[in-house]
Amino acid sequence: MSPPRLVTMKVASNRRVGDAYRVIELDGDAGVVRSGQFAMLKGAWGVAPLLPRPMSWLAVEPRPSVLIKVVGEGTRLLAAAAPGDELTVLTPLGRAFADATEIGPATRSVIVAGGVGIAPLLWVAEELGGVGAERPLAVYGGRTRADLPLAERMAEITELWVTTEDGSAGTKGRVTEVLDAALDARPGAIVLTCGPTPMMAAVAQRAHAAGRRCIAALEAPMACGYGVCLGCVVPRAGGGFLYVCSDGPCVDAREIEWR
């Protein structure tokens, strides 16, 4: 892995996706990055909020880009960034999907995404397409149809199954409604997942019950992103903790003590 660098990038574009999401494209070099890796982003807003925000890379070609969901002050400011605004970006960070499992021509996959968790999964689906792997089957869930940003793009590169809790798109319910059927439809497939922790816990449990490997792209609050604040722990199976920024974000789900 190449060491992270703190670089200043200008916002090239900022477009709305769905009701509450933005895709921000940046001008600059994100380094040698693979799907699942992330960056720490901050604008020129001084000490409030103090800390940069961790964001999965959505892509680095043609431009480095991230998918933003507004959940607090930091993401609100990022979402409001205008073309020409400068962001400081620490990149690349963390372990990619490819560091946790092989991403090759023989990789058969079921992708399970929840909401903004689509970002690294859209990219890994593109990587899989790029190496000539079988078209992945993707299960993408949200609370409503408005919580499925970039679903159109996902449908272009995967066989896409959609679920919504209110039934406004696809199958009514959560991703677990259709997960067993998805696993049956792709015998032997590895499961790649990213989304809210309870969703990933349920996905890992079903995948393991079906005898499949599951790679989860984790999320946790973190101050630094590069292994020194020690804030971003998740419980490790068998005791102790994993650090999302340096042991992950992409880890074998069996390494996690899901709660």
Added chain:
Amino acid sequence: MARPDLEVDVGGGLRLANPVLTASGTFGYGLEHDGIGDVAELGGICSKGLSLAPREGNPPERIAETAAGMLNAIGLANVGVDAFVREKVPALRERRATVIANVFATSVEDFRELARRLDGVEGVHALELNVSCPNVAHGGLEFGVDPKACGAVTRAVRDTTRLPIWVKLSPEASDSVAVARACLDNGADAVSAINTIRGMSVDARTGRIRLANRTGGLSGPAIKPIALRIVWEVHRKLPELPVIGIGGISTVEDAIEMLRVGARAVQVGTASFVDPRAAWNVLDGLRAFCVAQRTTARELVGTAW
């Protein structure tokens, strides 16, 4: 650029090439910055707090952001002093780092044992006693707020090692000068001030207390005025005692303010989370300032008026 004189004497025979260090708990073991910066350039690095046995630390959530700062309750997760000596120190020596080993214990005896294991270790240049961690059930905080207890810890370590001893002061002592004096009287070579201040964070909507440990240590720009005040008080009353200033130092201006109130050196802490090169940037800025003002780091110390 010209090379201004940035050398500082921090007591106990230890001269630092410059007064910019990194604070314990914000810079790992000094080996996480390969490719980011050369640790040999810094005045020194203070290790993650070391205990006799390795510690896993607290469950999540361990951190919470606050106005111009953050709370942490990491719980002193660390590899333990023996692994530090065996695995980290040799790598730090290769990088020619000036290493201050920050140590933490819950008893005088364990502080003494930590000092014994670090005494004479090539590549360790000083000890920093963490007598003021707010985040563990039987923490050092009770040592840090009581001059007598703090003096006893300092004495035990002094009797065990020839390494320079820094005692890291808690901002929660009612009389920081009294604690600092007890450290000085019992053989400390310097004090570092300040450690974090206990605080908490609650979600207004749900009522959830954000840190699993319930309370945590506040750091960042929010605490700088408190740090300046304590460093100033200690320096004014005990000018012979070197003080290392810590608390909210993010920029060269912050560092110069800290020198002016009496610190002989500073530690950059939380700012390293925001920018991994923060300490190097402060050093570059200080060098430029000293050139432009035709001054030295030493001449700035205690010039607030």
